[in-house]
Amino acid sequence: MRTAIVVVVVLLASGSCCSHPGPGSCPSCPACPQAGTEAGAAATPATFTDNQGTAVTFELGARAFADRIVSAEPGDPARTAAGWTDPAAALAVPDYHGEHDEPPTAVTLGCGGVLVVEFTDNGLVDGPGADLHVFECGPDVEAMHIAISVDGTSWTEVGDVRGQPAQVDLAAVAAPDVSYRFVRITDLRDSCSSTFPGADIDAVGAIHAVAL
Ligand SMILES: [Ca+2]
Numbered sequence: 001m002r003t004a005i006v007v008v009v010v011l012l013a014s015g016s017c018c019s020h021p022g023p024g025s026c027p028s029c030p031a032c033p034q035a036g037t038e039a040g041a042a043a044t045p046a047t048f049t050d051n052q053g054t055a056v057t058f059e060l061g062a063r064a065f066a067d068r069i070v071s072a073e074p075g076d077p078a079r080t081a082a083g084w085t086d087p088a089a090a091l092a093v094p095d096y097h098g099e100h101d102e103p104p105t106a107v108t109l110g111c112g113g114v115l116v117v118e119f120t121d122n123g124l125v126d127g128p129g130a131d132l133h134v135f136e137c138g139p140d141v142e143a144m145h146i147a148i149s150v151d152g153t154s155w156t157e158v159g160d161v162r163g164q165p166a167q168v169d170l171a172a173v174a175a176p177d178v179s180y181r182f183v184r185i186t187d188l189r190d191s192c193s194s195t196f197p198g199a200d201i202d203a204v205g206a207i208h209a210v211a212l
């Protein structure tokens with residue numbers, strides 16, 4: 001009987017976490033499986049539409065999105081009001097619906113803020129056209145600079161994102177047969193005076209990627 005109770009408790013605990021797979025609602029359960037992301041499972045392409053209405057298809061579906069925050073340096077000024085200050089809101093698939101999402105579903109970088117994310121089960125590669133899409137929230141895409149890295153130490157500057165769509169193409173900078181696990185986003189100080197200073201990031205996805 002005790003064993004049965006334990007099993008039930010474990011199932012309930014698992015369900016309460018994994019039925020809400022967004023990082024903001026599930027910060028303590030980073031290993032929650034999502035469709036197509038189970039180890040060994042073949043990921044299938046999936047399309048997500050950003051806040052500006054741009055539909056983007058990701059070869060690896062949900063697996064294509066950033067998995068871990070490496071570092072987050074708030075800009076100056078930083079977001080001071082409550083909410084939109086948790087970098088983990090930029091992980092996993094886009095889940096932004098509005099600025100009153102609770103818990104918040106995006107993070108405001110602050111003016112000149114820097115966010116570094118890691119893909120742990122996929123690598124970003126160069127493919128036809130744009131390769132990386134940043135889901136930036138709000139009516140305008142606030143300018144940001146993108147760099148990528150294989151190891152999180154040595155960085156390759158890719159270029160700036162200014163306006164829609166918030167994408168970069170690796171064609172000019174990617175080494176052949178190399179996949180990149182790290183992305184660094186630096187706010188370019190477009191919007192420093194609002195209550196949401198700097199770029200507001202909901203999610204970061206590798207359009208073209210290889211499974212790791
Ligand atoms: Ca490309």
Ligand SMILES: [Ca+2]
Binds near residue numbers: 096106203
């Ligand atoms: Ca989000």
